[in-house]
Amino acid sequence: MIDCGEGAQLQMRKMRLKFSRLNHIFISHLHGDHCFGLPGLLSTLGLLGRKGSVTIHATKEIENFLQPTIEVFCKELPFEILFNHINPNKHSLIMEDRSVRVYTIPLKHRIPTCGFLFEEKPKEAHIIKDMIDFYNVPVKAIKDIKAGNDFVTDEGEVIPNSRLTIPAAPPKRYAFCSDTTFNPQMFPIIEGVDLLYHEATFSESESARAKETFHSTAAQAAETAKTAKVKRLVLGHYSARYTSLSDIKKEAEAIFPEVIMGDDGMSFSL
Amino acid sequence: MIDCGEGAQLQMRKMRLKFSRLNHIFISHLHGDHCFGLPGLLSTLGLLGRKGSVTIHATKEIENFLQPTIEVFCKELPFEILFNHINPNKHSLIMEDRSVRVYTIPLKHRIPTCGFLFEEKPKEAHIIKDMIDFYNVPVKAIKDIKAGNDFVTDEGEVIPNSRLTIPAAPPKRYAFCSDTTFNPQMFPIIEGVDLLYHEATFSESESARAKETFHSTAAQAAETAKTAKVKRLVLGHYSARYTSLSDIKKEAEAIFPEVIMGDDGMSFSL
Secondary structure (H helix, E strand, O other), X not given: OEXXXXXXXXXHHHOOOOHHHOOEEEOOOOOHHHOOOHHXXXXXXXXXXXXXXXXXXXXXXXXXXXXXXXXXXXXXXXXXXXXXXXXXXXXXXXXXXXOXXXXXXXXXXXXXXXXXXXXXXXXXXXXXXXXXXXXXXXXXXXXXXXXXOOEEOOOOOEEOHHHHEEXXXXXXXXXXXOOOOOOHHHHHHHOOOXXXXXXXXXXXXXXXXXXXXXXXXXXXXXHHHHHOOXXXXXEEOOOOOOOOOHHHHXXXXXXXXXXEEOOOOOOOOO | OEOOOOOHHXXXXXXXXXXXXOOEEEOOOOOHHHOOOHHHHHXXXXXXXXXXXXXXXXXXXXXXXXXXXXXXXXXXXXXXXXXXXXXOOOOOXXXXXXXXXXXXXXXXXXXXXXXXXXXXXXXXXXXXXXXXXXXXXXHHHHHHHHOOOOXXXXXXXXXXXXXXXXXXXXXXXXXXXXXXXOOHHHHHHHOOOOEEEEEOOEOHHHHHHHHHOOOOEHHHHHHHHHHOOOOEEEEEOOOOOOOOOHHHHHHHHOOOOOEEEOOOOOOOOO
16 A cells, blocks of 8 residues: 555445555655554554554654554554654665565655655566477476576577567556655656656646645646656646646646546556 | 544535534544544644634543644644543533533443533523514513513513513434443433434344443434433444344334434434
């Protein structure tokens, strides 16, 4: 989970997401709309009898708010809450498991804030079953071939790896950037990602207000997507002043065509 | 506002209730589903530029949770948060203004808990304009008549107050009781109220579980309404295990017919 605003647990329930599969929560910054859902979510995990641990990746100040809350309301949680103190000002690896690496993306907001880059680990190549049979490849050689090596037959013939395998899909990358002012320093970090979520709090007509509050306009989000050559851009975090989002959409599309107007409950396949 | 669960501010917005009219928040007890909406609500009041003060009536332990949250997230609130520390174990007057008095109703739950009784103040009688004209009552005598006194004409004739006024509607009373086990000690406090909200977490088939968790069954809520001779009963706080509430409703109606199955967004006229 990335950020946890008030009502996040209700939204999870509505979308039928499994609470038991939630192991890591990444908090971009300590504004209420990004973390006031944590007390309720953690309590609910407790009521559901959650075991093991949940790791919260956030600046260390989060404990000043969460620890007293946990002490008052969750005296006997059946699981452990682990805190991974992150430095939002430095691009660094903060989590890694079997299939994914997560990095911080330093952002520029009114308080220390970072985005998160999710990078799939490279996968092994797919074996072409027919070719394996054709060359009588023994089972013990499969691992080597998957790792990219050629195969040598008993007769000494070298079969190039490219004839035996189909390359795995290139690792997918997703970048989440909210909240931030226009910030070219993040371009190299998010370059070429398959999906970029970027805030678009305002339209260009409110660019002064955007600068003042350390938020972005739709045009700036699109400019970021274009310059960083991302594949698709999802916008969100729109100011409540906009009753219609059509101008925000048009403004972004004029600069970067692959724009999706993010909304509650959407899901994306990479 | 009575209790403030997660998402209370979203619900207020949905129901188009004015944030600016919220001056008092009554918290029955410190379980998350009754107060995790406070940080978000108070932040929003701050963002809306709320002035003056908001009073939170709750046990003093609420500050252990709210103060650190306010310190982290609401460094410069433009309004004051006042705490009225209440004793949930004692029936007493905790708030009074021009039109209403609020009393605690001691309840029996797993932690210190109380309900709240809202009692309208008696209103002045309504003047019958035609009779005032008929007896040539001078303006200066009106106040006395409204207060219940008879009127004496210049000729010394005594006009009984009942000929000059229509009595004001009797003061309305609303009692909110959640969460609690069946508790006859509250009957005298809530006797005859116009509306009683009472929790009905379980049906009678789960009465053992109700006792164990200090909650009530629908039958117990109805029994309370019947014995205390309340006018109408609103049920709520149903366990998530019930996909249909028809059994809960039937169980209560068999004992007390004036049952309303409480649900999100309902409003009641007294």
